[in-house]
Amino acid sequence: MVDKNNSVVVVGSGLMGTGIAHAFASSGYATVLVDTNAEALAKARKNIEDILDSGVKLGKLEAADAAAAKARLTTSTALADVPASASLLVETVSENLAVKQAVLKQAAELLGGDAILATNTSALSVTEIASVVSNPQRVIGMHFFNPVHKMKLVELVLAIATDEQTVATSRAWCDAINKISILVNESPGLTTSRMSAMLGNEAMWMLQEGTASAEDIDTALRMGFNHPMGPLELGDLTGWDTRLAVLKYLHSTLGEKFRPCPLIIKMVAAGRLGRKVGHGVYQYDDSGKRVPGSGLKGSNL
């Protein structure tokens, strides 16, 4: 049980930071969401408010609780301004080692020595991210899943220096926001990203080769294996830029079987990053709804 007096800082207000900040604020913790990009922050706040409002509309949340969660959330464009008393910081900035190291280094200097510093990296080494922090025993991977408000799992990633206290407190934080945590010793791609990257890459190879249409590849996994989503719709949700960064890393650490499919490289070069820009393997209308029949066909590549 984590006392409700504890407060949280979430750094990075993109797709994941939005969901993570919502999880803590709606579970009763004062939460500061930080991003260097003011527009991204404003968008994140609106998205969090929309999630809370739809919870009220669906009868899952009392209006007063939604209002309280909104009031618990504050935003800032400067990490230097966050309260030094925060007991947990989750960084979820872009998947770039140098950027993440800079954030954690600054956070370690700002926050008290007992504060946990967590990284939501998909595939970078938590040990390497923690190497710039003077007391790396309090650094841990806290790998959330998208969309955070629907996905129950958090992979807690143990770096070389992560101590037992940090693991125990991190598990308590996951319980406090109603997530199921598993422990994973640091290894490239952990459990889920490694399997998901392989599946998504293979689906793109099949699309590139014209084996089947995007819709049919996704239907195969949904109907044949009971996956809630196909690998291509999942890639659109994750973002192909994030996917490509993960695959490049797994290719460099685990070898040839993770070589990124050229179609992913081409899509990222074209800016077809997925749902977040309204266009990926599928197209999406202004309300975010998938345009029927818009999936890439093997024959048109």
Ligand SMILES: NC(=O)c1ccc[n+]([C@@H]2O[C@H](COP(=O)([O-])OP(=O)(O)OC[C@H]3O[C@@H](n4cnc5c(N)ncnc54)[C@H](O)[C@@H]3O)[C@@H](O)[C@H]2O)c1
């Ligand atoms: N997208 C997913 O499904 C998913 C799932 C699990 C983990 N992750 C990981 O979460 C992290 C974020 O992914 P995302 O999809 O939310 O990315 P995103 O591109 O949507 O958001 C990243 C945000 O970080 C901000 N940022 C960059 N540098 C910053 C800095 N120095 N200080 C403050 N803010 C900064 C950017 O302005 C942007 O708003 C990545 O490490 C990614 O690998 C992503």
